[in-house]
Structures are given as C-alpha cells and as structure tokens.
Amino acid sequence: MSIKLFEPITFQNVTIKNRIVMSPMCMYSCENEDGKVMDWHKTHYTSRAVGQVGLIFLEATAVHTQGRISMKDLGIWEDEHVEGLRNLVDLIHSQEAKAGIQLAHAGRKAIVEGPIYSSSSIPYNEEMEVPNEMTEQEVKQTVEDFKQAARRSKEAGFDIIELHGAHGYLINQFLSPLINKRTDRYGGSIENRFNFLKEIIQAVKTVWDGPLFVRISADEYNENGYTVEDHVVYAKWMKDLGVDLIDCSSGGVVPAKIRPFPGYQVKYAEALRKEAEIATGAVGMITSPLHAEEILQNGRADLIFLARELLRDPYWPRKAADILNYDLPAPRQYEQGW
Template sequence: MSNNTALFSPITINGVTLKNRIVMSPMCMYSCLEQDGKVTSFHKTHYISRAVGQVGLICLEATAVSTEGRISEEDLGIWNDEHVTGLKELVHGIHEAGSKAAIQLAHAGRKAMVKEDIIAPTAEPHKEGMKVPVAMSEEQIKKTINDFKEGARRAKEAGFDIIELHGAHGYLINEFLSPLINTRQDQYGGNMENRYRFLKEIITSVKEVWDGPLFVRISASDYHEQGNNADTYVSVAQWMKEQGVDLVDCSSGGVIQVKLQQKINVFPGYQVAFADKIRNEAHIATGAVGMITSGLQAEEIIQNNRADLVFIGRELLRDPYWPRTAAKELNATIESPQQYNRAW
C-alpha cells in the first residue's frame, strides 16, 4: 500500500488546504419543508457522515439566498440571520470530522416552484405548466445581487471555508448567461459581456464581504446550437479569473427543457472534457463532475491534469465512505477516523 496518488494529494486554494481532491458535489436534499430553510438533524447526519468517510471538501446543496429563489419550498436557506445557527453547527461537525466545508449559494430564477412571485431575466416560463416569472427590473437585479452578498456574509459567519455560486442548470445566474433565455435589451442582455454583467456584479459584491476561496458552478454547454458552449466559457472563465474566482466547477445543461436541446450522450465522465478544456485554455483551476464513480477514473482525471478536483455526487449517496473504496482500488492508504481504526 502507498500514498503515491494524485487523488489523495493535498491542494491549497487561496489559503485553504484540502487533504485530497475529492469533493461532495452539491445535491438538493429537499428536507426543509417544516423548517423554513433551516438545517435539520438529517443534514447533520448526511453531511458529517461523508466527512467521516474522508471526503476532502463537503459542499452543501443549493442554498437559497431569498425565499423566491428556492427551487422548492423544501430547500435549505441562507436568506435570514436565523439560518446561521444551524449552519454553524453543521460546519463545526464537518470540521470536527476532518473535512473542509463549502456552501453553494443559489437562486432558482424561473425554475423556482414556490408560492411567491418568481423572477427571471425575461417573463417566459421554463416550460408549459410552470409559473410565469416577472421580468426583473434593475431594482430587482440590484436587490438580488445584495441577497447573494448577504448570503456570503452569513456563510462567513457560519464558518464555511469555501463559497460556490450556482451559475448552472438553468437557474437564475445561468438564465442571464444564456442567449437562449436572456433576450433583454438593456445592459444585462445582448452580447456575452452584457449577459455576464449580472454574475460579474454578484462576484464583485460577494468579494466585498468574503476573502476566502470562491468557486462558480457553470453549465459549460446549453446543448443547443444557438446556446453557450465550452468555447464561450473559456472566455467567461478568464473574466472570472480576473475577478478573483479560484475555481470553475464544470457541469452542463439544464437551461432549456429537454425536448428543445440536443440529445446528450451520457457516459462515464461525459462532462470531464469541459473541465479539461477550460482548465487548460483559460488557465484556471477546475472541478470535474458527472458519472465519476471509481477511484481509477478519478485518479486519471487528476493525474492527466484534466481537472484539479473531482466532484462526486450519486456515488457518495450510495457509499458515504467512497474515499476508502477509491483508496482500496488505487492500493493507497488514507487516514481513518480514530474511532474506526480497528476496521479501516
């Protein structure tokens, strides 16, 4: 057994050192219906158990910066100072188990399924049968930017090590970025630079209260010939780097309903090429996501400099101790929780 692996090598990003390259990908748990966005006992069990399992970075699910920005009324929230206590307890538990903690700040835009009026760049619904959003005024844009800033302030107060902005999967930031959705005629619409303005101003605002590592999750392809693609995001990633973004988390899709997009060829690691291209052409750290299920697969991604981190989703739902499984596959030794030494 050895430790000579890339997957289990540490990495330092803007002063925060992760003990390995494994990230728990943000995944909605829809567990707050009776809690008004507050952390529940389920969240503590769910996230801390993966930290016990030796995941280097635990990234919480999409956490809403406003009530109308929830994907559903069961979402975790950070729109109120009352949310901080539970989040702080959760971060403490993750740290106690030896992992770093991240939170994904999110706004669902026109994909929100809540009682409140919902907002988007334009007044078109995501698909037939969904609520029609209000086209955002500049005043609403400024308020939403401030909601992200306040979310970042609360995240800092709760003790998170890293913040990720959710700019993917057809939610609000992604809606502004995509020409398929954003047909505004003002300074927030039109060319790519204008469509980037909303995210640009969120980053600027967040960095007024946050000086730690900042990640942004993107949809690197809209899967439509008239939409954004990886080439688009090489340029966007360069802009983000200039603003001080530390890592681009490269997912894809979600901005338009499935019947309008090209058929996605899904296979193990099908999105890794996005992380590879953006990392090596924009010269910014990236995270690879999507059907990464084995240690060998993850090791290859890091060894070949295709990404700096691997974001593991469903496989960590199936196996909370996936890092141990991956280490055995790679013939590597990794630290065990002291309480589990006799069996690790």
C-alpha cells in the same frame, strides 16, 4: 508515482486534504419550509466527512425565499439561518473535512408560492409558471442578496463559497442567450449578459476573503445556445475577478435530451483548465477511482466532484484508497474495521 486523488490542494488560505469533493445535491429536507438546518442534514453531511471526503459542499442554499428550487430547500436569506449552518460546519470540521456552501437562486425554475423571477419573462416549459422579468432594481437587490448570503456564510464558518451559475438557475438565465432577451445593460452582448454574475462576484468579495468557486453549465445542448468555447471567455473574466475554480457541469438551461456516460463532462473541465488557465472541478458519472485518478494525473481537472456515487457509498474514499493502493488513515473510532 504519487496518488493525486489523495494529494492536498490549497486555494488561497484553505488547504483541502485530498481532491475528493461532495458535490452540491438538493436534499429537499427542510420539513418546516423555513430553510433551517435539520437533524437530517447533520447526519447526511457529517457521515461523508467521516468517510474522508476532503471537501463537503452543502446543497444549493437559497439567498431569497423566492429563489428556492423547492419549498424544502436550505436557506441563507436571513440571519436566523446562521446558527444551524454554524453547527453543521462545526460537525464537518470535527472530522477534518472542509465545508463549502453553494449560494443559489432558482429564478424561473423556482417552485414556491408567489411570484418567481428571471432575466426575461420566458417559462422553462409549458407546465411551469411564467416568471416576471426582473427590473434593474430587482437585479441590484438580488446582487445584494448574494452579498448578504456570503456575509452569513463567513459568520457560519464556511471555508469555501460556490456560486450556482449552472443548470438553468438564475445566474445561468442571465448568462444564456436562450433565456436572456433583455435590451438593457444585462442583456444583448456576451459582455452584458455577464454583468449580473460580475456584479455578484464583486459584491461577494467585499465581504468574503476566502476561496470562491463558480459552477457553470458549459454546454447548453442547443444549437442556439452556448458551448464550452463561450464559457472559456466567461472563465477568463471570472479568473480576472478573483474566482479560484470553475466547477464544470452542463445542461439544465432548456429542456434537452442528454445521453450521459462516465466522465461525459470531463472534457469541459479540461478545456477551461487549459484555455482559461484556471483551476477546474470535474463532475458527472465519475464512479471509478481509477477514472478519477486518470483525470487528475493527466491534468484534466484539479478536483473530483462526486454526487450520486457518494449517496450510494459515503465511504467511497476508503474504496478508492484500496483500489489505488493508498494507505488512507481511518477515523480513530473505525480503526478496527477500516
């Protein structure tokens, strides 16, 4: 039986050398608050590529200054960001890994100076600022912001784009009935709540011809919120629009008590993969190589997204290869110690 974790996989014109993905994780490291790549990012991401991770996703990268999760987030809202991102992509590629970028807008969860925006004027909690409800013109402009960010992503040489539609950020704020109380074409029915993401996907694809992923929160952990069954509908629509993979996370839409355990979100990836017939990524406390291999062998997901585990161990693929008895070639410089 072959080891699935180390099998290549192809999305459109991009082949990833294995199924191990570095999940987007905010680093809050743009010390000048200008969204530009710093030495930290080059060290952080490239070290995981040296460790033989197949696909490296950058952290949530803001398409607008007011869409940052924090003032120290990476940005892609202006052309001046492209050079630093291109340099980072080149470093990742030099280690034979693929480079992905997660395009994001925090919406009502932005912690920045000045006004913040959402689908409706409802704050995340009592401590956070009340957002402005976006006008239809502001919605259209934000769609354009995502489009221009995708153009810059292509210019920087990224292999894959992921749209951040999870964790209660702006796209999620339009998708969710808990937050979206609009009465125009962007609110009300499930079809209308999908319109914002639909228009972003369509706009992005006018300038981007590579693989497109979308991260979702498949369970909102609220009796009035959406569950995975609702996201099966969304996933089918996204597939029809040309989305290649759904990255299945959960929560973050509204404050909720979540009791995580190893693989607690895998069931969402499995459900969408089977019911929407679309490729999925599994994420969430997957730390054991045996667990990762079981997920893939049983067709529960197509990619394994690792987050905190790759913070703890940039060379997790080497450990996985040892445990799974797979002969993983070492980087030439590390052959004597691999």
